[in-house]
Amino acid sequence: xxxxxxxxxxxxxxxxxxxxxxxxxxxxxxxxxxxxxxxxxxxxxxxxxxxxxxxxxxxxxxxxxxxxxxxxxxxxxxxxxxxxxxxxxxxxxxxxxxxxxxxxxxxxxxxxxxxxxxxxxxxxxxxxxxxxxxxxxxxxxxxxxxxxxxxxxxxxxxxxxxxxxxxxxxxxxxxxxxxxxxxxxxx
Numbered sequence: 001x002x003x004x005x006x007x008x009x010x011x012x013x014x015x016x017x018x019x020x021x022x023x024x025x026x027x028x029x030x031x032x033x034x035x036x037x038x039x040x041x042x043x044x045x046x047x048x049x050x051x052x053x054x055x056x057x058x059x060x061x062x063x064x065x066x067x068x069x070x071x072x073x074x075x076x077x078x079x080x081x082x083x084x085x086x087x088x089x090x091x092x093x094x095x096x097x098x099x100x101x102x103x104x105x106x107x108x109x110x111x112x113x114x115x116x117x118x119x120x121x122x123x124x125x126x127x128x129x130x131x132x133x134x135x136x137x138x139x140x141x142x143x144x145x146x147x148x149x150x151x152x153x154x155x156x157x158x159x160x161x162x163x164x165x166x167x168x169x170x171x172x173x174x175x176x177x178x179x180x181x182x183x184x185x186x187x
Contacts, residue, residue, distance in 0.1 A: 020056055031064040039065060063094050077111035087130045092135045094179075095172040096127050103184045112185060115157075120187035126179055127158055135166045137176065139183045150179060 003011070009126060017023045022030075030050075036042045039061045046057035048150040093116070095128035100107055100118055108119040115138075126138040138160030147153045149164050156163045164176055 009059060011094055012056065013063075016056065016060075020050075020052055024060065027060045028064055028067060029047060032068075050173065058092060067134075073152075077113070078116060079128050081111070081116070086129045087133050089129045089133075091169050092166050092172060093127055094130070095134075095169050096137065096176075097165075099172065099177045100125070100180060100184070107184070117159075118184075120184055122187050123159060124183040124187035126157060129159075134166060137164045137166055137180070139164065140155070140187070141181050141183050149175070 013024050016027070020027070025041040025145060027046075031042055031046070033041070034045055036045055037056075042061035043054065044183060046052040046060055047054060050057075054061070056160045078093065081155040082093060097109065097116075100109075104120075106120050110117040110119055115126045117123050118127070122140075124140050128136045128138070136159045139150070139162045140160050142161050143149075144150070144162065146162065151163050151165075153160050153163045161177070164171075164179070166172060166176070
């Protein structure tokens with residue numbers, strides 16, 4: 001029975017280390033550092049400079065471009081959220097992102113039009129620039145009582161159980177990060 005293209009790609013990815021000496025995750029930064037934008041350029045670079053066969057170079061080229069497109073989409077959606085009058089709030093988002101990324105490699109940043117969802121196996125938090133002066137952090141802490149800054153989400157967003165209002169980078173403190181970490185670990 002013939003394998004699907006996805007199954008063939010998965011087999012090739014599994015064999016990359018044995019056949020080329022590097023995993024896909026090791027090849028991607030090499031391609032990125034070469035700053036090539038077109039698939040054909042990437043394939044030629046990998047074949048010429050690194051001695052890869054066409055099949056493996058083609059696979060790595062497709063994966064590198066896919067990752068580049070995803071990063072560009074993520075960046076443009078987040079940039080749009082913090083454009084204009086909300087520009088001063090961007091350092092708050094960046095501080096939250098930096099803290100969340102330390103939780104583990106399995107954190108997925110999924111920007112939407114109005115907010116960014118953070119997922120593991122399921123969504124554990126959202127970050128939304130709600131006004132010109134405030135970022136709202138929605139956190140999934142089901143069963144956890146509201147406590148001071150940690151409010152019940154109410155009508156803010158039904159996808160999270162709690163909300164914390166952030167008005168400056170100094171509000172991205174150990175307490176907030178602790179709540180986010182707890183939600184991450186439950187996801």
